Amino acid sequence: MFDMSLPFASVLGQMLAAWATLPLQLGGLLETQLGQLLVAVVAIGVVVLVGRIVLKVAWRLVTIAVVIIALLFLLSTLGINVL
Known part of the structure:
Protein backbone atom coordinates (compact mmCIF):
# COMPACT_ATOMS: atom_id res chain seq x y z
CA MET A 1 0.00 0.00 0.00
CA GLU A 31 -26.42 8.05 4.34
CA THR A 32 -28.15 5.71 6.81
CA GLN A 33 -28.75 6.34 10.48
CA LEU A 34 -27.07 3.06 11.39
CA GLY A 35 -23.99 4.01 9.36
CA GLN A 36 -23.83 7.40 11.05
CA LEU A 37 -24.16 5.71 14.43
CA LEU A 38 -21.33 3.33 13.56
CA VAL A 39 -19.07 6.21 12.55
CA ALA A 40 -19.94 8.09 15.76
CA VAL A 41 -19.20 5.08 17.98
CA VAL A 42 -15.91 4.40 16.19
CA ALA A 43 -14.95 8.08 16.59
CA ILE A 44 -15.76 7.94 20.31
CA GLY A 45 -13.67 4.78 20.59
CA VAL A 46 -10.71 6.48 18.94
CA VAL A 47 -11.02 9.46 21.30
CA VAL A 48 -11.15 7.15 24.34
CA LEU A 49 -8.14 5.16 23.12
CA VAL A 50 -6.05 8.28 22.50
CA GLY A 51 -7.21 9.70 25.83
CA ARG A 52 -6.06 6.57 27.65
CA ILE A 53 -2.63 6.81 26.08
CA VAL A 54 -2.31 10.51 26.92
CA LEU A 55 -3.49 9.96 30.50
CA LYS A 56 -1.04 7.09 30.94
CA VAL A 57 1.83 9.39 29.99
CA ALA A 58 0.41 12.22 32.13
CA TRP A 59 0.19 9.99 35.22
CA ARG A 60 3.81 8.96 34.77
CA LEU A 61 4.87 12.60 34.55
CA VAL A 62 2.85 13.50 37.64
CA THR A 63 4.33 10.57 39.57
CA ILE A 64 7.88 11.57 38.60
CA ALA A 65 7.17 15.18 39.60
CA VAL A 66 5.80 14.09 43.01
CA VAL A 67 8.89 11.96 43.71
CA ILE A 68 11.30 14.75 42.71
CA ILE A 69 9.46 17.39 44.72
CA ALA A 70 9.24 15.07 47.74
CA LEU A 71 13.00 14.47 47.58
CA LEU A 72 13.68 18.20 47.29
CA PHE A 73 11.36 18.85 50.25
CA LEU A 74 13.08 16.15 52.31
CA LEU A 75 16.52 17.56 51.51
CA SER A 76 15.39 21.08 52.38
CA THR A 77 14.00 19.94 55.75
CA LEU A 78 17.40 18.35 56.48
CA GLY A 79 19.02 21.73 55.85
CA ILE A 80 20.46 20.99 52.42
CA ASN A 81 19.70 23.79 49.96
CA VAL A 82 19.51 22.46 46.43
CA LEU A 83 17.73 25.40 44.82
Missing part, protein backbone atom coordinates in the same frame (compact mmCIF):
# COMPACT_ATOMS: atom_id res chain seq x y z
CA PHE A 2 2.69 2.50 1.05
CA ASP A 3 6.22 2.48 -0.28
CA MET A 4 8.28 2.69 2.94
CA SER A 5 11.55 3.22 1.01
CA LEU A 6 10.41 6.77 0.24
CA PRO A 7 11.19 9.69 2.55
CA PHE A 8 8.83 10.30 5.45
CA ALA A 9 7.16 13.28 3.75
CA SER A 10 6.25 11.18 0.71
CA VAL A 11 4.84 8.39 2.86
CA LEU A 12 2.89 10.95 4.87
CA GLY A 13 1.54 12.43 1.63
CA GLN A 14 0.43 8.98 0.47
CA MET A 15 -1.30 8.35 3.80
CA LEU A 16 -3.12 11.69 3.68
CA ALA A 17 -4.24 11.01 0.12
CA ALA A 18 -5.57 7.61 1.20
CA TRP A 19 -7.48 9.20 4.11
CA ALA A 20 -8.88 11.90 1.84
CA THR A 21 -10.45 9.30 -0.46
CA LEU A 22 -11.80 7.17 2.40
CA PRO A 23 -15.32 8.72 2.40
CA LEU A 24 -15.59 8.01 -1.32
CA GLN A 25 -14.54 4.40 -0.78
CA LEU A 26 -17.11 3.88 1.97
CA GLY A 27 -19.93 4.79 -0.39
CA GLY A 28 -23.26 5.31 1.30
CA LEU A 29 -22.14 4.52 4.84
CA LEU A 30 -23.04 7.98 6.10
Whole structure:
Protein backbone atom coordinates (compact mmCIF):
# COMPACT_ATOMS: atom_id res chain seq x y z
CA MET A 1 0.00 0.00 0.00
CA PHE A 2 2.69 2.50 1.05
CA ASP A 3 6.22 2.48 -0.28
CA MET A 4 8.28 2.69 2.94
CA SER A 5 11.55 3.22 1.01
CA LEU A 6 10.41 6.77 0.24
CA PRO A 7 11.19 9.69 2.55
CA PHE A 8 8.83 10.30 5.45
CA ALA A 9 7.16 13.28 3.75
CA SER A 10 6.25 11.18 0.71
CA VAL A 11 4.84 8.39 2.86
CA LEU A 12 2.89 10.95 4.87
CA GLY A 13 1.54 12.43 1.63
CA GLN A 14 0.43 8.98 0.47
CA MET A 15 -1.30 8.35 3.80
CA LEU A 16 -3.12 11.69 3.68
CA ALA A 17 -4.24 11.01 0.12
CA ALA A 18 -5.57 7.61 1.20
CA TRP A 19 -7.48 9.20 4.11
CA ALA A 20 -8.88 11.90 1.84
CA THR A 21 -10.45 9.30 -0.46
CA LEU A 22 -11.80 7.17 2.40
CA PRO A 23 -15.32 8.72 2.40
CA LEU A 24 -15.59 8.01 -1.32
CA GLN A 25 -14.54 4.40 -0.78
CA LEU A 26 -17.11 3.88 1.97
CA GLY A 27 -19.93 4.79 -0.39
CA GLY A 28 -23.26 5.31 1.30
CA LEU A 29 -22.14 4.52 4.84
CA LEU A 30 -23.04 7.98 6.10
CA GLU A 31 -26.42 8.05 4.34
CA THR A 32 -28.15 5.71 6.81
CA GLN A 33 -28.75 6.34 10.48
CA LEU A 34 -27.07 3.06 11.39
CA GLY A 35 -23.99 4.01 9.36
CA GLN A 36 -23.83 7.40 11.05
CA LEU A 37 -24.16 5.71 14.43
CA LEU A 38 -21.33 3.33 13.56
CA VAL A 39 -19.07 6.21 12.55
CA ALA A 40 -19.94 8.09 15.76
CA VAL A 41 -19.20 5.08 17.98
CA VAL A 42 -15.91 4.40 16.19
CA ALA A 43 -14.95 8.08 16.59
CA ILE A 44 -15.76 7.94 20.31
CA GLY A 45 -13.67 4.78 20.59
CA VAL A 46 -10.71 6.48 18.94
CA VAL A 47 -11.02 9.46 21.30
CA VAL A 48 -11.15 7.15 24.34
CA LEU A 49 -8.14 5.16 23.12
CA VAL A 50 -6.05 8.28 22.50
CA GLY A 51 -7.21 9.70 25.83
CA ARG A 52 -6.06 6.57 27.65
CA ILE A 53 -2.63 6.81 26.08
CA VAL A 54 -2.31 10.51 26.92
CA LEU A 55 -3.49 9.96 30.50
CA LYS A 56 -1.04 7.09 30.94
CA VAL A 57 1.83 9.39 29.99
CA ALA A 58 0.41 12.22 32.13
CA TRP A 59 0.19 9.99 35.22
CA ARG A 60 3.81 8.96 34.77
CA LEU A 61 4.87 12.60 34.55
CA VAL A 62 2.85 13.50 37.64
CA THR A 63 4.33 10.57 39.57
CA ILE A 64 7.88 11.57 38.60
CA ALA A 65 7.17 15.18 39.60
CA VAL A 66 5.80 14.09 43.01
CA VAL A 67 8.89 11.96 43.71
CA ILE A 68 11.30 14.75 42.71
CA ILE A 69 9.46 17.39 44.72
CA ALA A 70 9.24 15.07 47.74
CA LEU A 71 13.00 14.47 47.58
CA LEU A 72 13.68 18.20 47.29
CA PHE A 73 11.36 18.85 50.25
CA LEU A 74 13.08 16.15 52.31
CA LEU A 75 16.52 17.56 51.51
CA SER A 76 15.39 21.08 52.38
CA THR A 77 14.00 19.94 55.75
CA LEU A 78 17.40 18.35 56.48
CA GLY A 79 19.02 21.73 55.85
CA ILE A 80 20.46 20.99 52.42
CA ASN A 81 19.70 23.79 49.96
CA VAL A 82 19.51 22.46 46.43
CA LEU A 83 17.73 25.40 44.82
